[in-house]
Amino acid sequence: MQKLTSQAEWIERARAVLPAGGFGNFDPGIVIARGVGSRVWDEDGQEYVDYLIGSGPMLLGHGHPEVMEAVLQQLPKGMTFFANNTKGIELAEAIVDAVPCCEQVRFVASGGEADMYAIRLARAYTGRDKVVKFEGGYHGMSAEAQMSLAPSARVNFPQAVPDSAGIPQGVADQMLIAPFNDLAAVEALLNEHKDIAAIITEPLQRIIAPEPGYLQGLRALCDAHHVLLIFDEIVTGFRLAYGGAQERYGVTPDICTLGKIIGGGFPLAALGASAEIMAHFDKSIIGADKWLMQLGTLSGNPVAAAAGLKTMEILRRPGTYDRLREIGHSLQDMQSTALTEAGIAHRICGDETLFDIYFTERPCRDYRTAHHDNPKRNAIYNATLRRHGVFKSPGKLYPSLAITDADLDLTRSAVAHAVQAIC
Numbered sequence: 001m002q003k004l005t006s007q008a009e010w011i012e013r014a015r016a017v018l019p020a021g022g023f024g025n026f027d028p029g030i031v032i033a034r035g036v037g038s039r040v041w042d043e044d045g046q047e048y049v050d051y052l053i054g055s056g057p058m059l060l061g062h063g064h065p066e067v068m069e070a071v072l073q074q075l076p077k078g079m080t081f082f083a084n085n086t087k088g089i090e091l092a093e094a095i096v097d098a099v100p101c102c103e104q105v106r107f108v109a110s111g112g113e114a115d116m117y118a119i120r121l122a123r124a125y126t127g128r129d130k131v132v133k134f135e136g137g138y139h140g141m142s143a144e145a146q147m148s149l150a151p152s153a154r155v156n157f158p159q160a161v162p163d164s165a166g167i168p169q170g171v172a173d174q175m176l177i178a179p180f181n182d183l184a185a186v187e188a189l190l191n192e193h194k195d196i197a198a199i200i201t202e203p204l205q206r207i208i209a210p211e212p213g214y215l216q217g218l219r220a221l222c223d224a225h226h227v228l229l230i231f232d233e234i235v236t237g238f239r240l241a242y243g244g245a246q247e248r249y250g251v252t253p254d255i256c257t258l259g260k261i262i263g264g265g266f267p268l269a270a271l272g273a274s275a276e277i278m279a280h281f282d283k284s285i286i287g288a289d290k291w292l293m294q295l296g297t298l299s300g301n302p303v304a305a306a307a308g309l310k311t312m313e314i315l316r317r318p319g320t321y322d323r324l325r326e327i328g329h330s331l332q333d334m335q336s337t338a339l340t341e342a343g344i345a346h347r348i349c350g351d352e353t354l355f356d357i358y359f360t361e362r363p364c365r366d367y368r369t370a371h372h373d374n375p376k377r378n379a380i381y382n383a384t385l386r387r388h389g390v391f392k393s394p395g396k397l398y399p400s401l402a403i404t405d406a407d408l409d410l411t412r413s414a415v416a417h418a419v420q421a422i423c
């Protein structure tokens, strides 16, 4: 009989060929063997309830039978063409139907790419260079996005701190950093700098919720200063509501980016806006000088589009988002109750569809206030959850529609152990 490779051996093999022993994403101390529905298994056969769900895409759970069927129907017809195909066109139609700011969309392969082009598009449209970004906001890996995501030094606003080596100072000079949920700070920037093209924001920044009126205020400031508002909806799109955060919060940006769920677990993302703004991708309308060159080998990939389309069809069914919120509410409530009973100071931050806990008594309204008073407590809490069969990132919990009552029971028991561990 062939000897099975243990997880420890896989981790060793990864260390030899992958820098830092991994793909750069998640804890390289676990190797996932498979995922089915609400569960994943590691290479040692340990089973977990999955609240990482691929960092967001697997909202329906792993291997949803209808999504698999849609993919299997597409596979024999072709895997990629670098040319228009019906699945991609249908997906564009479905997004335009769903998302308020989108009259047209352009497909790319990853969320970070979508954000990079969204910023470039705003610059092309306004003819200005500067971009306002919020401290702690995540928009992928482009040079512009890698500014003050997790600044190593606390500097004065609006100075940008690069998060990565290899980024020219000239990029930092074009970025203005502001605290999230602070309209006065944004207004001051807009009054002082007349060369701002756009404000880019996650409408729900990581798990920090916008305060009432904040997004409406951003919208009004952008209108008053003729600056474009970009919502990064890579995470929130088709999660907070079918029409994303812009539907949930009732604020329509000028440009939005989408990813994760719209690819149904395959590499696909998009940016969308009005036809007037999107005309910058069409040289015949906009002319060579204002044209934004954009192409990509996998853009509009038919397998990803088939998976995304079927995912969206399932999400449109009545009651879907009520059910997702019910699951999220149960998960918040079970943790909050257990922590409160144990007398542990905490805040549940985010939305029922995406949230986590900060071990603090302070309200979490921006990057500087969203912190654990004792980060060790969070590490122990999450490690204990993992040991008792709950798989999540230490900074976010993604509920999925595949979660069952049995999953909630298992999670409740893991939470009891985790709370005990930090008492």
Ligand SMILES: Cc1ncc(COP(=O)(O)O)c(C=O)c1O
Pocket (backbone or CB within 6 Å): 055, 109, 110, 111, 112, 113, 115, 138, 139, 140, 141, 202, 232, 233, 234, 235, 259, 260, 269
């Ligand atoms: C808000 C946000 N924007 C952009 C991205 C980048 O997307 P991708 O990892 O597909 O490049 C992410 C990824 O998690 C994200 O959370």
